[in-house]
Amino acid sequence: xxxxxxxxxxxxxxxxxxxxxxxxxxxxxxxxxxxxxxxxxxxxxxxxxxxxxxxxxxxxxxxxxxxxxxxxxxxxxxxxxxxxxxxxxxxxxxxxxxxxxxxxxxxxxxxxxxxxxxxxxxxxxxxxxxxxxxxxxxxxxxxxxxxxxxxxxxxxxxxxxxxxxxxxxxxxxxxxxxxxxxxxxxxxxxxxxxxxxxxxxxxxxxxxxxxxxxxxxxxxxxxxxxxxxxxxxxxxxxxxxxxxxxxxxxxxxxxxxxxxxxxxxxxxxxxxxxxxxxxxxx
Ligand SMILES: Nc1ncnc2c1ncn2[C@@H]1O[C@H](COP(=O)(O)OP(=O)(O)O)[C@@H](O)[C@H]1O
Ligand SMILES: CC(=O)N[C@@H](CCC(=O)OP(=O)(O)O)C(=O)O
Numbered sequence: 001x002x003x004x005x006x007x008x009x010x011x012x013x014x015x016x017x018x019x020x021x022x023x024x025x026x027x028x029x030x031x032x033x034x035x036x037x038x039x040x041x042x043x044x045x046x047x048x049x050x051x052x053x054x055x056x057x058x059x060x061x062x063x064x065x066x067x068x069x070x071x072x073x074x075x076x077x078x079x080x081x082x083x084x085x086x087x088x089x090x091x092x093x094x095x096x097x098x099x100x101x102x103x104x105x106x107x108x109x110x111x112x113x114x115x116x117x118x119x120x121x122x123x124x125x126x127x128x129x130x131x132x133x134x135x136x137x138x139x140x141x142x143x144x145x146x147x148x149x150x151x152x153x154x155x156x157x158x159x160x161x162x163x164x165x166x167x168x169x170x171x172x173x174x175x176x177x178x179x180x181x182x183x184x185x186x187x188x189x190x191x192x193x194x195x196x197x198x199x200x201x202x203x204x205x206x207x208x209x210x211x212x213x214x215x216x217x218x219x220x221x222x223x224x225x226x227x228x229x230x231x232x233x234x235x236x237x238x239x240x241x242x243x244x245x246x247x248x249x250x251x252x253x254x255x256x257x258x259x260x261x262x263x264x265x266x267x268x269x270x271x272x273x274x275x276x277x278x279x280x281x282x
Contacts, residue, residue: 028060049115052117058163059163059189062167082139124168148187167184167185169184200267202261206228209233219279
């Protein structure tokens with residue numbers, strides 16, 4: 001008896017949140033580190049389907065760095081990162097395109113569709129969504145987004161589809177580029193003026209002391225982030241991530257959430273329960 005009461009209570013707790021979020025657009029950056037474990041992947045897909053069922057307009061921008069590494073290893077192609085971006089020559093670009101826009105993208109679309117969701121797989125080349133230029137000469141085919149056309153995403157949302165987007169784009173001459181997942185996701189969230197931009201990563205959120213999970217910063221204003229950079233609180237992979245969050249907020253996104261992709265159902269826990277998790281930036 002009590003068991004049922006608890007379950008019902010939980011569902012009732014969700015009601016005001018469903019009302020608040022329904023009809024809003026949310027962009028999720030799903031990074032490769034949160035894809036390593038199959039059960040976690042399933043739980044992220046379930047969260048996405050639930051969000052879509054309650055009327056949230058969902059756009060997922062996915063990475064897949066570890067999967068790209070695996071394939072490059074198999075093909076014995078050396079790879080290196082410069083300031084968090086993968087040096088991308090022609091051979092590497094071919095692998096990035098095959099892995100991100102092919103294997104990873106289709107696997108995620110299939111997982112959503114298998115469970116009764118409606119997803120469609122895209123990359124930045126589709127509908128001229130992400131027009132690129134080289135970021136800097138010594139990084140090869142790493143793309144900087146110079147134009148973004150979100151119409152194809154809006155059309156999918158109007159037709160009830162979740163867009164699952166791989167971060168591969170092209171220039172106007174037909175060259176293909178590798179775009180960092182955080183940079184692409186924030187640009188898309190900005191172009192859609194999304195209500196929320198949600199990033200799944202491999203830490204509990206932004207930490208005051210990077211090696212201490214208990215030092216989670218649960219809320220920070222955009223204006224206070226420069227101090228955290230100056231004080232050396234934000235380092236390594238968190239630098240491009242937080243810069244991408246600032247960019248998204250500057251473009252009109254209302255709130256950014258950095259969540260722990262290693263924790264099952266972290267997205268719906270943050271969105272639909274009183275127990276907030278992760279870091280909220282606004
Ligand atoms: N203040 C901080 N709070 C949390 N993580 C931080 C911080 N500063 C640096 N980091 C590092 O940033 C990493 C997250 O960035 P990254 O590895 O690029 O994530 P992802 O692969 O999920 O996109 C964390 O694993 C952590 O090592
Ligand atoms: C230019 C650049 O570095 N591109 C990334 C794209 C994938 C990505 O960003 O994946 P995660 O989100 O899993 O890190 C790469 O080649 O790994």
